[in-house]
Every structure is written in C-alpha cells, then in structure tokens.
Amino acid sequence: MSRNDYSPCVEESGTGLSNSFWRKRDASMTTILNDEYYMRHALNEARMAFDKGEVPIGAVVVCRDRIIARAHNLTETLNDVTAHAEMQAVTAATNFLGGKYLTDCTLYVTLEPCPMCAGGLLWSQVSKIVYGAKDERKGYSLFSPTILHPKTTIVSGVLEDECSALLKEFFRQRR
C-alpha cells in the first residue's frame, strides 16, 4: 500500500483535543472517513483486476470494522460472465462467516452494481452498499432501482473520481 492518507485524522489534528472529543462530536465525519478508507481497499482490488487485464472493478465486505472479504472482477480469468467483483465478494464473505446472510455487513464496490449483482445483494440481505463511480450504462438504478431491500442503506460517489479514472484508463489502453 503506497498511500497513507486515510490514517486517522485525529492523530494530526493538532488541536490538542482528545480523540474521544472528535468521535463524539462528529460521527458522520467518522463514517465518511471509514467509507473512503474501505473504498481504497476496494480500489486496490480493482487495480489487481487491471493488472490481470480484467475490467478493473474491486470490492470488499466489511463486518464490524473488519474486512472479511476482498475480491475483484474475474470474468476473463474464469471465463464466466457472472464473476463480477460483488458476486465474488459475497461468496467469499459468506464462506468466511459460515452463513449465507450478510445482515451486519457493508459491501464496498468501485462501480455501481449491475442488476445481477444488485439481485445477489438483495438475497444476501447486506445492510449497506457503498459504491464509487456511477455506471451510466449498466447500473442497477437504470433498470431496477427498487430491487434492493428498502432497509439497505446505499451510499454512492465515494472516491468516485479515482474509481472512474481507473476504468477510463483501462478502456483507453484497450482502444
């Protein structure tokens, strides 16, 4: 890991205020930092896909502040159109947990899930989905915006520019 810009900002705040002050003061800021932190791990997975000649999409599953699964798109490697990063991540996470539901988990993925993956995520009962770039052509919100469970929290646009830049670079090189 070359970047370290998501280390806890409280260490460097220079205000002399205690860490607990910041935690209590602005829980929403903490959440944003965490979302970016975990999205960077998903981006690392996307870069691994890139290096293999796979469309660079990566995902991680987080349960109680711990990454329990990491995955990236493997459609070329496995010769399987369903081998999207999210599907790999859900399978890895349920293998880790030993149960088929992800009710206490958050899935981070660099690109908006497609309808297939959104369906898989519905079945998984994942509690929160965070994605980076919007998929203007194949995103679930274009085709089936209500497919996810109403209780599933969805956050979009986290590190969007970095997530989409990687995809653009991949397709630019392929032209």
Ligand SMILES: [Zn+2]
């Ligand atoms: Zn998908």
